[in-house]
Amino acid sequence: MALVDTPVDIIDFTDRELAELNDEFERLPASKIIQFAVDTFAPHLCMTASMTDAVLIDLAVKVDPAIEVVFIDTGYHFPETLATVEEVRRHYGLNLRMMTVARQQEDLWAADPENCCSAVKVGQLDRAVAGKRAWMSGLRRNEAASRESAPIIARDLRGLVKINPIAAWSDLDVQSYIDQHEIIVNPLTKQGYPSIGCMPCTTPVADGEDPRAGRWRGTDKTECGLHLA
Ligand code: SF4
Numbered sequence: 001m002a003l004v005d006t007p008v009d010i011i012d013f014t015d016r017e018l019a020e021l022n023d024e025f026e027r028l029p030a031s032k033i034i035q036f037a038v039d040t041f042a043p044h045l046c047m048t049a050s051m052t053d054a055v056l057i058d059l060a061v062k063v064d065p066a067i068e069v070v071f072i073d074t075g076y077h078f079p080e081t082l083a084t085v086e087e088v089r090r091h092y093g094l095n096l097r098m099m100t101v102a103r104q105q106e107d108l109w110a111a112d113p114e115n116c117c118s119a120v121k122v123g124q125l126d127r128a129v130a131g132k133r134a135w136m137s138g139l140r141r142n143e144a145a146s147r148e149s150a151p152i153i154a155r156d157l158r159g160l161v162k163i164n165p166i167a168a169w170s171d172l173d174v175q176s177y178i179d180q181h182e183i184i185v186n187p188l189t190k191q192g193y194p195s196i197g198c199m200p201c202t203t204p205v206a207d208g209e210d211p212r213a214g215r216w217r218g219t220d221k222t223e224c225g226l227h228l229a
Helices: 015-027 030-041 053-064 078-091 113-129 171-181
Strands: 043-047 068-073 097-102 135-136 153-155 161-163
Touching: 015 113, 015 153, 030 043, 030 053, 030 135, 030 161, 043 113, 053 078, 053 171, 068 113, 078 097, 097 161
Parallel strands: 043 068, 043 135, 068 097, 135 161
Antiparallel strands: 153 161
16 A cells, blocks of 8 residues: 555655655646645644745645635744735635744844844744644745755654655746746746745846845855754
8 A cells, every 4th residue: 555545544655655755746636645644644734834936836726625725924024024914815715824023133144144034034943843643835846055965754853744845846846837827926036036934135147047046145155954854
């Protein structure tokens, strides 16, 4: 029997079983992967959203309209991103959990972006997933070289199951889904920001540049730490 058909109440995945599931998921559409996550882990399941677009949210609410969506409000987001959060929340009647952070006394992002991300982003994610067994994100392999071997399902640093249902999607797959389903997108994506993070740490990218070249530009930093496995 395939692991996706195994009764939910006897599931306690070993790393080997997660690897087998990953192989199965490479052949399944994202909606089936999300269905598996909901059947297996809900209500101890949530998903994170960066609000670059609402593709994963659209897929997920079609499986479970009440799925918990986490947005980490660092206090440094672009106004366009916060407006997108509200537009998506209203459009889907989203079960949205905003993780808000007390504004820092000084701009830690300028002095020490690694610690800023760790305190502001990863710390809030730790709070958001406390008590959960699994979480999902919209991470995709072709977003960056650092993500090209990302699994669809694996264990994260906390020991929770992390699922990336659209890890294998190309940019074209995403754009096709946006066009076919009239998905809400952050307006910054049409203004030179293919990857959108906090305002002080994100610049537009030029044609031909890596889509994430505008993140922490001029530094060696490429990831905020949310997706470390
Ligand atoms: S992206 Fe910049 S402002 Fe946002 S948490 Fe990381 S260092 Fe801080």
